[in-house]
Amino acid sequence: MKSFLHSLSRRRILRGMLGGSAITVGLPLLNVFLNENGDALANGARLPVRFGTWGWGLGMSEKIFTPKQTGAHWELPEEIISLKGVQKHINLYTNFNGFRDAAPNLCHTTGWMILRSGAAPKDDNDRPGETIDVTVAKKIGTTTPFSHLTMTATGDPRDTQSYESASSINNAEGSALGLYTTIFGPDFQDPNAKHFKPNPKIMVRQSVISSVLDNTKKLSKMVGSEDKQRLDQYLTSLRELEKQFDRQLTKPKPREACVAPQAITDDLPSGVDSVLLGRRHQIMTDLLTMAIACDQTRVFNMLYSKSFASTTKVGYEKPHHTASHEESVDEKLGYQPMVSWFLRRAFENWAYFVDAFSKVKEGDGTLLDNMMIYASTDQSFAKIHSIDGLPMFSAGRAGGRIKTGLHIDGNGTTGCRLGYTMMQAVGLDIPHWGNQSNQTSQEISEIVT
Structure with a gap:
């Protein structure tokens, strides 16, 4: 056994597994490789409910963000006036908190991580639990080609708020061209096509994965407990990949709303200028809308x-994050003017995002009627890194389970109540969600039908 283990390498294992084939699949880094220090469809089924997240950085300007009224008849303050066209499709949540308990307030991290995972991180390397999209995908993301899709308008794949664990981060697609190719490239199967022909490349990949699975199971019997745990996690990801291939080899059900978008052949230049950022976000939104309509995924980010937004403005020398700390609060206005300028661009894009789904007809309603979208941020007042009074939005009615058009005051309760309510709305039967002071079993009853 010892001589066998000492002869292992990651490349050698997989060559052997595939019988010398040129196709390889990488193994996780094991201790053995280290030194000793180391509504209804046509068939009567309900229309599927989809879940997604949308994120923006650096919170809000409370004075011109928070409405004076709660409930159904609330007036849009100055900073979010761009939401007028979609107000009936959304809910706004204010005065909800993120509780750190004994954990530090990690700037621009603790807030979003509490809202997305239900727990505060202990340090910069900690990723408590798993994010809400991953949890939901295990329930409703098992029958589509992609269990979930993650993308970022910043262009940087490292800008993601989705993870399965500290060692399994879901990197984002930062390219509009890359997103188009992933969803509507050569492997795309049009659900409305008259004829279905399984993609031979997918069949080969499925065969490879099956072989790797079998041999990885054998290998797990030959290594130590820590390596066995890593291999178990690796096997889980391989099984998910195998299921994805199975889905891609199955004829999809017709989708009336599905219209494959025009091909994208050129990508946008890199950069986070507000105009460029908005353009990239809009293209990605349009692609994602059709991905949902074509049932390519039911979960997305x-x-x-x-979180520490680096958006820039032509003619202004400071990016958003720097301005949030260095710009003074105007005494007459009561807020930071340039910081608010950046935030208004974010809310304009949130409005575009919501509106895009509301324009796609599905059944007797729209795509948005059968969606639950969760929008969150990292801070309330970014200048002092506050995570008290965190603002959030939701959009969509989750198949009629959620009311919209409301402003909800959380009265200082945990923001995890919204995540818990949304998971219940999309079909998860969970007794509670969150950790320590953020744990809750209390729905936001005002929005539940």
Whole structure:
């Protein structure tokens, strides 16, 4: 056994597994490789409910963001006036908190991580639990070609708020061209096509994965407990990949709303200028809308700007994040003017995002009627890194389970109540969600039908 283990290498294992084939699949880094220090469809089924997240950085300007009224008849303050066209499709949540308990307030991290995972991270490397999209995808993302899609308008794949664990981060697609190719490239199967022909490349990939699975199971019997745990996690990801291939080899059900978008052949230049960022976000939104309509995925993540947003404005020398700390609060206005300028661009894009789904007809309603979209940020007042009074939005009615057009005051309760309510709305039967002071079993009853 010892001589066998000492002869292993990641490349050698997989060559052997595939019988010398040129196709390879990488193994996780094991200790053995280290030194000793180391509504209804046509068939009567309900229309599927989809879940997604949308994120923006650096919170809000409370004075011109938070409405004076709660409930159904609330007036849009100055900073979010761009939401007028979609107000009936959304809910706004204010005065909800993120509780750190004994954990530190990690700037621009603790807030979004509490809202997305239900727990506060202990340090910069900690990723508590798994994010809400991953949890939901295990329930409703098992029958589509992609269990979930993650993308960012910043162009940087590292800008993501989706993870399965500290060692399994779901990198984002930062290219509009890359997103088009992933969803509507050569492997796309049009659900409305008259004839279905399984893609031979997918069949080969499925065969390869099956072989790797079998041999990885054998290998797990030959290594130590820590390596066995890593291999178990690796096997889980391989099984998910195998299921994805199975789905791609199955004829999809027709989708009336599905219209494959025009091919994208050129990508946008890199950069986070507000105009460029908005353009990239709009193209990705349009692609994602059709991905949902064509049932390519039912779970997604869209990040408009990262938590410490680096969005720039032509003619202004400071990016959004720097301005949030260095710009003074105007005494007459009661807020930071340039910071608010950046935030208004974010909310304009949130409005575009919601509106795009509301325009696609599905059944007797729209795509948005059968969606639950969760929008969150990292701070309330970014200048002092506050995570008290975190603002959030939701959009969509989750198949009639959620009311919209409301402003909800959380009265200082945990923001995890919204995540818990949404998971219940999309079909998860969970007794509670969150950790320590963020744990909750209390729905936001005002929005539940």
